[in-house]
Amino acid sequence: MKNSDINMRIAILGLGEAGSHFARDLAALGIKVQGWDPDPQRLLPADFVLAASNAVAIQGADLIFSVNLSTVSEQVAREILPVLQPNQVFLEMNTSAPGKKQAVADILQTSGVQFVDLAIMAPVPPTGIRTPMLAAGPGASLFQQRMTAYPLQIEVLPDAEIGMAAQLKLLRSIVYKGIAGVIYEAVEAGRAFGQEAYIREQIRSIIGGKDELIDRFVEGTYMHAARRKEEMAAVVEMLETQQLDPLLSKATRDQLEKLVKARKY
Numbered sequence: 026m027k028n029s030d031i032n033m034r035i036a037i038l039g040l041g042e043a044g045s046h047f048a049r050d051l052a053a054l055g056i057k058v059q060g061w062d063p064d065p066q067r068l069l070p071a072d073f074v075l076a077a078s079n080a081v082a083i084q085g086a087d088l089i090f091s092v093n094l095s096t097v098s099e100q101v102a103r104e105i106l107p108v109l110q111p112n113q114v115f116l117e118m119n120t121s122a123p124g125k126k127q128a129v130a131d132i133l134q135t136s137g138v139q140f141v142d143l144a145i146m147a148p149v150p151p152t153g154i155r156t157p158m159l160a161a162g163p164g165a166s167l168f169q170q171r172m173t174a175y176p177l178q179i180e181v182l183p184d185a186e187i188g189m190a191a192q193l194k195l196l197r198s199i200v201y202k203g204i205a206g207v208i209y210e211a212v213e214a215g216r217a218f219g220q221e222a223y224i225r226e227q228i229r230s231i232i233g234g235k236d237e238l239i240d241r242f243v244e245g246t247y248m249h250a251a252r253r254k255e256e257m258a259a260v261v262e263m264l265e266t267q268q269l270d271p272l273l274s275k276a277t278r279d280q281l282e283k284l285v286k287a288r289k290y
Contacts, residue, residue, distance in 0.1 A: 033057065033171075036086035038079050038101055039093035040065045042252075043118075043149040047090060048073055050154035054175055059086065079104045088114045088171065094255055095121040102132040111137030114164045114171065118143045120255060122195065122262040123188025130162070130187050139164030142187045144194035148245070159193060161185035195260045199274055202253055202260075204232075206277040208239060209246040247284055254281035 035051055037044045037060035045067030048058045052070035059074035061082040069075070076082035083089050083105050093101055098119045109115070115138045117129050126142045133140060141164040146157040157178040160168060165181045172179060182189050208228055215224030228239055246253070257278035264271040 033088075034059065034086050035088045035090060036060050036076075036083045037090045037092060038062075038082060038105075039091065039119075040067060040069065041092070042067065043145065044090065044092040045069055046149050046153045047092065054154075056175075060090075080108050083113070084108055086113060088116060088168065090116050090118055092118045095119045095125055095259055096255070098125060098129050099132060102129045106133060106136055109133060109136035109138045111139075114139040114141060114168050116141045116143045116168065118145060120145075120194070120252070120259055121191060122259045122266070123191045124262070124266060125259070126188045126191050139167050140187065141165050141168050142190045143168070144190040146194060146197070148249075159190040161190040162187040191259075192263065195256070195263050198256050198260050199271075202257055202281075203273055203277050205242045205246045205253075206280050208232075208242040210280065212239065212243050246281070247288075250281045250284035250288065254278060254285055257281060 033055075034057040037048050037051075037058060040048065040060060040062035044060070044062070045065070048060065049068065049070055052058050052072065057072075057074075058070060059076055059082055061076045061079050065075065079101055089105070091098065091101055098117065098121060115133060117126055117140065119125075121129075123142075130140045130142075140162050142161045143165075144159040146159055149156050155176055155178055157180070159180050159182060161182045162185070165185075169179045169181050182193075211224050211228060212221065215221040225236060225239055229235070232238065257274055260274045261271050261278055264274060
């Protein structure tokens with residue numbers, strides 16, 4: 026059902042799987058959506074306004090969703106800085122280490138923009154804009170307030186500094202992506218030795234569920250390897266700032282890197 030608020034305008038920077046899904050869902054809610062991506066390949070709403078650049082895309086927007094890879098997040102911030110306005114809310118949604126979130130905030134500080142460290146806490150498909158999100162930083166409460174009329178699941182971390190939402194997401198990723206990586210490797214090994222049924226039985230004895238659950242772990246690891254590789258790289262970066270040696274997180278990152286390379290050839 027569309028919302029009666031016809032004045033809301035949202036810019037989405039990065040139109041990959043998550044960004045394009047958000048665009049379709051927000052448009053279905055009656056929100057005007059615009060944005061930019063250097064190579065948009067996903068389905069977008071019929072009335073989506075594709076701008077000529079990041080800087081053009083954010084002009085006139087109430088909220089700015091930055092849904093890119095962590096590797097370009099600071100570059101995007103520098104591109105939009107000259108045209109940002111204090112009444113806008115900037116949502117740093119890239120999966121980055123807390124330090125990278127703060128670095129982006131530092132770049133944008135002189136604009137006076139309301140900054141939000143926003144962590145997407147589950148796979149975007151199939152729930153889209155209804156995917157649970159954690160929000161931290163000075164603009165978090167304002168973001169939640171502006172979206173109260175819409176069916177978003179936003180949890181604001183009270184008085185949390187920028188990077189706290191990212192920190193909690195990445196701590197969770199150690200478990201979720203690590204388990205997914207182990208299951209992927211175990212099934213791959215079972216197939217190689219002609220013992221897939223046996224290894225699946227062992228996996229079910231630990232995680233419960235049925236083969237469909239195992240398949241989701243395996244397929245998700247393979248299909249989303251590029252995004253998850255960036256996520257685990259951020260985990261490693263975060264843990265190393267605390268003088269920890271993230272052996273298993275590094276292994277998960279390297280496994281995903283191997284899958285990314287395998288898919289390119």
